[in-house]
Amino acid sequence: MSAVAFRASVVWCGPGRRVPDGVVVVEGARVAYAGARRGAPPAAEELEVDGFLMPAVADRHVHIGLADPGAVLLGGVTAVRDLAWPPDEIFPLADASELATFRGPLIRAAGPMLTGPGGYPTKERWAPPGTGRELAGPEDAARAVRELQRRGAAQIKVSLNAVGGPTPTDAELAAIVATAHGLGLPVTAHCEGEGQVARAVGAGVDELAHAPWSERVPDDVVEAAARTQRWVSTLDIHSYGEVTPQLRAACENVVRFRAAGGPVVYGTDLGNGPIPPGIHVREALLLQEAVRMSREGVLEAMTPGPLVPGAPADLVAFRADPLEDLRALAGVVLVVRAGRVVRRAG
């Protein structure tokens, strides 16, 4: 297998590893080396990147069926998690996305949201039939999880949206979490309405699909959440560039969650309103300016892991340095997915 070297003015390999005049050597779909040019293994082919090279972005909350997968990929996002779509559509698409030639990001899917009878999102205009699966008791809940696991679900999504309709019962929620964990699947929840975050934390839900915005989460719940959960940001969907009470509430909860040691990852809820495909610069800026993460912390939240040998050869480069100004994230000049150059400027 012949190696390709991507040489760049700056390579950001991960937190604390900003390498001027660096290089990333790729073999097939994997990183073979990332770091200083001196000490790099030889490569059959070399590409010079005038800019800042780093791991490509992962968006942890999308509805890819409402977006253009090709535009997502060309926008610097090489992996997404789809957090609710009809299983007959999303699982075949996720399978197809594993091919390096797929015109889009790698898709890992939850399938439908597990919900109560008539619950969110079964009546939502954006949600085609099958986007929500209505549960009929704890045994049915466990069966639903097992079916989804067989079909290739990467995680289980549960609707705890008490504003949008009935939610799963406590017994159903317990069955979902126990069955999913028994199969090695994490559970992620949409929490909306007072007390739903506490319910999720109490039931052992691993992740919130949105930073909670519909209540000020009590301090003790935030602290318990910080020990067991991670939160997906999706801040900009509350305001699309404006400042709203919902955005303020979400940021305030995230600030306390982070102060208690809780991890936050980048996600946009692409498909929900006017969120652009690809890297969403405003979401990154909100994490920096409203949640007070460092620029490097934001990049860490946006990427699946550092550039180390064996990591996926998924790369993105920008004309300018986002560690100096996150607005540089708007200037994508190179996208590499699974070792293949899918976009190159100039």
Ligand SMILES: [Zn+2]
């Ligand atoms: Zn969503």
